[in-house]
Amino acid sequence: MNYLQKRILKDGQVIDEKILKIDSFLNHQIDPKVMHEIQSDFFDYFKSREITKVLTIEASGIAPAIMVAAHFQVPMLFAKKSEPSTLAGQDKFSTLVHSFTKNKTSEIIISKEYLNEHDKVLIIDDFLANGEASLGLIDLVKQAGAEVVGVGICVEKSFQPGRQRLIDAGVDVHSVCRIASLAGNKVTFVDEEDE
Numbered sequence: 001m002n003y004l005q006k007r008i009l010k011d012g013q014v015i016d017e018k019i020l021k022i023d024s025f026l027n028h029q030i031d032p033k034v035m036h037e038i039q040s041d042f043f044d045y046f047k048s049r050e051i052t053k054v055l056t057i058e059a060s061g062i063a064p065a066i067m068v069a070a071h072f073q074v075p076m077l078f079a080k081k082s083e084p085s086t087l088a089g090q091d092k093f094s095t096l097v098h099s100f101t102k103n104k105t106s107e108i109i110i111s112k113e114y115l116n117e118h119d120k121v122l123i124i125d126d127f128l129a130n131g132e133a134s135l136g137l138i139d140l141v142k143q144a145g146a147e148v149v150g151v152g153i154c155v156e157k158s159f160q161p162g163r164q165r166l167i168d169a170g171v172d173v174h175s176v177c178r179i180a181s182l183a184g185n186k187v188t189f190v191d192e193e194d195e
């Protein structure tokens with residue numbers, strides 16, 4: 001069992017059969033030790049690949065993404081969920097993403113200034129549920145003519161369709177931990193279920 005799995009068992013709260021709350025170390029308060037362990041897992045998996053940029057979506061993806069970007073020594077770019085006045089009038093890539101937790105569809109944007117056809121992009125996010133956020137980010141990378149190197153996920157809920165949708169899109173997905181079930185107020189990981 002890796003460090004993130006141990007922390008989920010110790011400090012995670014199962015809200016219902018589909019939602020896990022990890023606000024005490026990742027989604028609200030952030031524990032640097034957890035971030036360190038996560039980034040080293042991503043680095044081990046993707047280190048042989050050429051990566052020029054790490055891309056995520058605000059807000060919860062930013063912490064793990066900046067750690068990974070620091071290790072690869074490349075910039076980290078995050079898609080914004082609303083257009084700030086500083087981006088008004090600039091050329092942008094945009095797409096629509098349906099939020100699993102908020103049950104609402106919103107536009108996400110990045111400035112064309114920061115992504116181009118020479119980029120090799122590693123996408124990082126905190127959770128993978130239906131894959132909407134990751135597929136939205138992949139769409140932005142494709143609009144730029146850049147290459148998606150892979151998707152790195154901190155917590156994958158493997159009982160939801162996100163992973164399969166990404167694999168179907170031809171993307172290399174690596175998750176630090178994979179949750180098989182949240183049934184019965186209990187977290188079961190995929191590797192445990194296989195044992």
Ligand code: 5GP
Pocket residue numbers: 018019020021022027060098099100101125126127128129130131132133134162
């Ligand atoms: P997806 O786009 O894959 O359907 O959902 C991923 C996004 O929804 C993540 O960026 C994350 O913010 C949020 N999310 C999905 N499931 C959970 C969950 O169980 N707990 C929390 N805290 N966020 C989640």
